[in-house]
Amino acid sequence: MLEDVGAFSYVPKNDLENRAGRLCSLLAGAGVDFAVIIQNVDRFYFTGTMQKGVVIIPVDNDPLVFVEKGFERAEAETPFEIIPVKNDRQVRDILLGRNILPGKAGLELDVLPVNTFERTQRVVGFREYADISEFIRSVRMIKSSYEIDQLRQSGEMLSRVFEAAPKEIREGRTELEIEAVLVAKGRTIGHHGLMRMRGLNQEMVMMTVQAGFTGTVPTFLDAPITGSGVTPAIPQGSSFKRVERGIPVTIDYGGGYNGYITDETRTFVVGELKEIFRKPCETAREIIDETLRYARPGIDSTELFLRAQKMADDRGLADYFMGHGEGQVPFIGHGIGLEINELPILTGRHRRPLEEGMVFAFEPKFVLPGHGAVGIEIDCIVTANGIERLTSSPIDIVCL
Amino acid sequence: MLEDVGAFSYVPKNDLENRAGRLCSLLAGAGVDFAVIIQNVDRFYFTGTMQKGVVIIPVDNDPLVFVEKGFERAEAETPFEIIPVKNDRQVRDILLGRNILPGKAGLELDVLPVNTFERTQRVVGFREYADISEFIRSVRMIKSSYEIDQLRQSGEMLSRVFEAAPKEIREGRTELEIEAVLVAKGRTIGHHGLMRMRGLNQEMVMMTVQAGFTGTVPTFLDAPITGSGVTPAIPQGSSFKRVERGIPVTIDYGGGYNGYITDETRTFVVGELKEIFRKPCETAREIIDETLRYARPGIDSTELFLRAQKMADDRGLADYFMGHGEGQVPFIGHGIGLEINELPILTGRHRRPLEEGMVFAFEPKFVLPGHGAVGIEIDCIVTANGIERLTSSPIDIVCL
Numbered sequence: 001m002l003e004d005v006g007a008f009s010y011v012p013k014n015d016l017e018n019r020a021g022r023l024c025s026l027l028a029g030a031g032v033d034f035a036v037i038i039q040n041v042d043r044f045y046f047t048g049t050m051q052k053g054v055v056i057i058p059v060d061n062d063p064l065v066f067v068e069k070g071f072e073r074a075e076a077e078t079p080f081e082i083i084p085v086k087n088d089r090q091v092r093d094i095l096l097g098r099n100i101l102p103g104k105a106g107l108e109l110d111v112l113p114v115n116t117f118e119r120t121q122r123v124v125g126f127r128e129y130a131d132i133s134e135f136i137r138s139v140r141m142i143k144s145s146y147e148i149d150q151l152r153q154s155g156e157m158l159s160r161v162f163e164a165a166p167k168e169i170r171e172g173r174t175e176l177e178i179e180a181v182l183v184a185k186g187r188t189i190g191h192h193g194l195m196r197m198r199g200l201n202q203e204m205v206m207m208t209v210q211a212g213f214t215g216t217v218p219t220f221l222d223a224p225i226t227g228s229g230v231t232p233a234i235p236q237g238s239s240f241k242r243v244e245r246g247i248p249v250t251i252d253y254g255g256g257y258n259g260y261i262t263d264e265t266r267t268f269v270v271g272e273l274k275e276i277f278r279k280p281c282e283t284a285r286e287i288i289d290e291t292l293r294y295a296r297p298g299i300d301s302t303e304l305f306l307r308a309q310k311m312a313d314d315r316g317l318a319d320y321f322m323g324h325g326e327g328q329v330p331f332i333g334h335g336i337g338l339e340i341n342e343l344p345i346l347t348g349r350h351r352r353p354l355e356e357g358m359v360f361a362f363e364p365k366f367v368l369p370g371h372g373a374v375g376i377e378i379d380c381i382v383t384a385n386g387i388e389r390l391t392s393s394p395i396d397i398v399c400l
Numbered sequence: 401m402l403e404d405v406g407a408f409s410y411v412p413k414n415d416l417e418n419r420a421g422r423l424c425s426l427l428a429g430a431g432v433d434f435a436v437i438i439q440n441v442d443r444f445y446f447t448g449t450m451q452k453g454v455v456i457i458p459v460d461n462d463p464l465v466f467v468e469k470g471f472e473r474a475e476a477e478t479p480f481e482i483i484p485v486k487n488d489r490q491v492r493d494i495l496l497g498r499n500i501l502p503g504k505a506g507l508e509l510d511v512l513p514v515n516t517f518e519r520t521q522r523v524v525g526f527r528e529y530a531d532i533s534e535f536i537r538s539v540r541m542i543k544s545s546y547e548i549d550q551l552r553q554s555g556e557m558l559s560r561v562f563e564a565a566p567k568e569i570r571e572g573r574t575e576l577e578i579e580a581v582l583v584a585k586g587r588t589i590g591h592h593g594l595m596r597m598r599g600l601n602q603e604m605v606m607m608t609v610q611a612g613f614t615g616t617v618p619t620f621l622d623a624p625i626t627g628s629g630v631t632p633a634i635p636q637g638s639s640f641k642r643v644e645r646g647i648p649v650t651i652d653y654g655g656g657y658n659g660y661i662t663d664e665t666r667t668f669v670v671g672e673l674k675e676i677f678r679k680p681c682e683t684a685r686e687i688i689d690e691t692l693r694y695a696r697p698g699i700d701s702t703e704l705f706l707r708a709q710k711m712a713d714d715r716g717l718a719d720y721f722m723g724h725g726e727g728q729v730p731f732i733g734h735g736i737g738l739e740i741n742e743l744p745i746l747t748g749r750h751r752r753p754l755e756e757g758m759v760f761a762f763e764p765k766f767v768l769p770g771h772g773a774v775g776i777e778i779d780c781i782v783t784a785n786g787i788e789r790l791t792s793s794p795i796d797i798v799c800l
Binding site: 002044048111113175179180187199219237256 | 402404405406407408410411438439440444448449450451452469470471472473477507509510511512513514515516517531533574575576577579580581583584585587588590592593594596599600601603605614617618619620628629630631632633634635636637638639640641656657658659660726727738
């Protein structure tokens with residue numbers, strides 16, 4: 001029955017086995033005997049279900065899915081062994097019975113709150129432990145063909161929403177009005193309903209529309225164009241700012257299909273684009289073209305940032321590249337998948353060669369303080385031969 | 401300029417001083433010398449700004465707002481001293497210089513990830529520490545008149561969205577279509593854009609529409625009616641299920657104004673409500689009436705749950721009250737404010753007398769497995785004399 005009302009395509013068993021296998025190789029290398037997976041997205045990634053409970057992945061065996069609630073759904077969703085429990089206090093005996101305990105546990109210390117960690121340590125009863133969050137993030141960084149297919153469907157949704165944008169952008173309309181109708185369009189065709197970002201304080205709205213100075217306000221969020229929002233309590237996103245003739249309107253939107261998030265940005269303008277924005281717009285486009293030509297497996301991700309930065313610099317735009325002043329961010333792209341801040345991060349700081357199966361958003365943007373922001377963001381798949389775009393949406397600035 | 405594009409009403413200084421003062425009394429009682437506040441919502445609550453950084457609240461002095469990014473906004477938003485820093489490594493020397501260090505630190509251990517905690521301990525350099533999350537939650541539980549005014553405006557928004565609901569609910573329409581247009585309505589009039597829930601794995605969509613069996617599917621979320629959602633990756637919320645004649649449609653929605661979240665549910669039906677749903681509908685209404693008559697400061701919150709449960713029991717509905725089978729939840733209400741899972745929790749388990757200034761959602765709901773769910777949810781303010789509703793929306797089931 002659930003299959004009739006949603007996109008209930010379950011994660012294929014061989015994909016799940018491959019994911020657990022790759023994690024276990026890393027665990028084995030670090031002397032970790034079993035992973036304790038608690039965060040909901042990680043649990044879904046490794047088992048195919050997000051129902052309530054904890055997942056144990058022994059280094060030499062299939063994952064054990066302890067389920068406290070949502071048993072029926074868990075059974076339909078995961079091919080692995082499900083162990084129904086009333087709560088996590090029953091986990092210990094089962095692990096002892098299977099000789100998984102005692103042993104060194106690996107945990108998601110980047111997201112596990114201190115109290116949750118201490119409770120888990122007490123009830124599961126491991127003594128030694130290690131942080132395996134970087135292992136998990138690096139396994140999740142490489143997408144399977146099943147995952148790329150989910151991302152393509154998410155990108156398809158995103159493209160349909162962007163196709164509807166031109167007729168919604170009119171002089172005098174507020175950012176919020178434009179956002180509301182476009183987000184509704186995505187949800188109607190089945191957008192999964194949430195935008196996920198890993199870590200404490202990491203939150204993001206589904207779409208942000210900026211129509212002028214609101215796109216230039218620096219705020220806490222690590223993004224080049226964050227928007228002012230409508231309140232200091234949520235200082236990001238669209239506002240009541242109205243569209244003006246000649247001033248660019250950026251729309252940054254994330255598609256959401258079967259858990260997989262895409263993330264692209266388009267720039268629109270009513271009438272003729274004001275002179276001041278033209279060079280930044282052309283440069284963003286040139287950076288995209290150059291990157292699509294240049295990037296391929298083996299190229300270091302720092303190169304992508306540094307070459308883009310140099311192109312901005314050569315055109316006298318260094319001060320506006322990826323934000324302005326304190327709002328400038330040190331990256332030009334980020335991995336996407338089940339969360340919007342996956343690996344790789346495309347920054348000048350941390351070296352990481354591109355690998356086949358990475359999928360990332362690439363977003364050259366320029367912020368002209370007080371005036372407005374422009375930019376393009378596309379999603380890219382690293383293939384054996386180079387870079388392939390996830391969607392085929394046109395990326396030129398659209399004049400209305 | 402920002403004031404022109406949003407609801408930028410800043411938090412009054414005396415409210416902020418009162419909040420810090422109440423926290424400091426609790427800190428002093430527990431021998432804690434200063435609080436280290438890192439979570440974004442707590443930082444906003446205690447300072448009025450959510451810009452990037454850490455907040456230190458000495459037990460005997462005003463909060464210090466360390467800001468790494470969003471300096472200009474922070475200045476407009478908080479009346480407290482702002483200390484610009486490049487990163488948290490600069491905090492230690494300043495605290496030493498002000499004799500705040502050495503001393504016992506209090507931290508939000510319910511939400512702080514282990515890695516963040518360890519980094520904070522290392523760079524700030526405290527040795528002794530304590531968990532102050534329950535202090536913070538109990539301070540936030542009691543709302544000021546300013547906060548109640550924000551909640552009323554959030555409730556006003558919610559009421560306007562519910563007023564638009566009847567003309568959107570038609571036989572054959574999907575849950576997603578109804579949700580999309582109503583959420584768009586709220587966003588257009590300035591909904592702040594996010595729904596916040598405290599803690600790891602706590603996430604919730606802004607609205608969920610259930611039009612039949614989808615309202616009866618148990619899932620991981622701790623709520624009586626969660627919805628099936630459209631994917632195992634986000635197993636909650638609306639789906640492609642279509643509205644049927646005679647089957648109740650529940651709409652659970654959260655208003656969002658200036659950070660403050662409201663949370664109400666209405667039940668609608670196209671045509672005549674099927675017999676099986678009538679007694680549950682009447683009982684939900686009777687539980688609301690009885691609670692509004694009965695509850696007042698001093699009454700224990702457990703009473704509210706237990707009396708409602710007994711009313712359901714007396715009418716032969718015990719098996720369907722607040723969910724069915726493994727989907728049954730042990731509470732009938734929860735505090736609301738900046739997050740949707742604030743104190744008090746109205747459960748039969750933890751005693752806590754009602755106090756003036758508490759604001760909570762109260763949600764008697766019934767789940768009839770395979771058939772559908774019904775229920776009402778209202779937001780309540782505990783006043784000196786009893787309970788006042790936050791909105792004046794009619795709560796009877798609406799027949800269309």
